Amino acid sequence: MRLSRPFFQLPLLFDVARLQAEVAALPPQAWVAHPDQVPGNSAARLISAGGAETDAVHGRMAPTPWLEAMPYLKQVLAGFGVVWSRSRLMRLAPGAGVPEHADINYHWHTRVRLHIPVLTWPEVRFHCDGEAVHMGAGEAWVFDNWRRHHVENNADGERIHLVADTTGTAAFWRFVQAAKPPRDQWRKVGWEPSADHPLLTEVNPRSPIMPAAEVQWLLDDLRAELVVAVDGPEARARIGRFGQLLESFALDWRQLCALHGVDGVAAPEFQHLAMAIREAARPLSEGLVMRTNGVSALLVLEKRVLQHLVAEDAAGQREGLS
Structure with a gap:
């Protein structure tokens, strides 16, 4: 999905300590190598086809057991009120990066990627179309992944982002594109044990022949x-x-x-x-x-x-x- 500028930061702040605690509790087997075997890149699948250990983008998307074990992170996703496609935690080892590329596959024609940093450092930089930002822990960002982009982790520690794919509702896009209030007025989204937001996940079948x-x-x-x-x-x-x-x-x-x-x-x-x-x-x-x-x-x-x-x-x- 093409956007009007490289980056949009949403006026939301999430509970970093709780996000980090839930991610730290994941067992080692939750983490798998990047599908393209990019060195230093690994991921934990949160929403996948059938809730299984797969990177497929077609089928009925469902939470994986790893997401079910993270109630706050699940609440964070559900709170946006959008339909989620494939979603993961994406981890960059110290000194690793994501090579420059543009996401041109069919999946991205109508979808955008939401980033919520869970563990990060000032030395981590996200580059898109000549601009560079540091996405702070607990913040929320979307970016134009049709444009060329890359990521550098020049820190001594690993970087972990919640990365979730969605087409977004009209209300979501109005929120993304609206003028931002001062940071001290941004909504702080804490853990709500009684919250009852349903997690909406995509059903994306394949037509035998594209219409x-x-x-x-x-x-x-x-x-x-x-x-x-x-x-x-x-x-x-x-x-x-x-x-x-x-x-x-x-x-x-x-x-x-x-x-x-x-x-x-x-x-x-x-x-x-x-x-x-x-x-x-x-x-x-x-x-x-x-x-x-x-x-x-x-x-x-x-x-x-x-x-x-x-x-x-x-x-x-x-x-x-x-």
């Missing part, structure tokens, strides 16, 4: 961000042809949906069309990037669109196209 309207929406968004890395007549002509290719693909996909529906019975025909656009896009996409983050247009097409067009069907076809 035509969603394909059009994703491609229109891609085209709106499309620019040339180095300007020139040939590059401008290529960007025009690339845009026409995307529009032609959307029209042909719509026709296949009209002919076969989206139940996956004709998955091979959809797969064939998706593979054809991938091959046609390769030569046209050279030097074409996203305006906001400089990521290759071809990579965004593959990661945000093509890999999610056709899910695994009843015949056991391979999920995605790569």
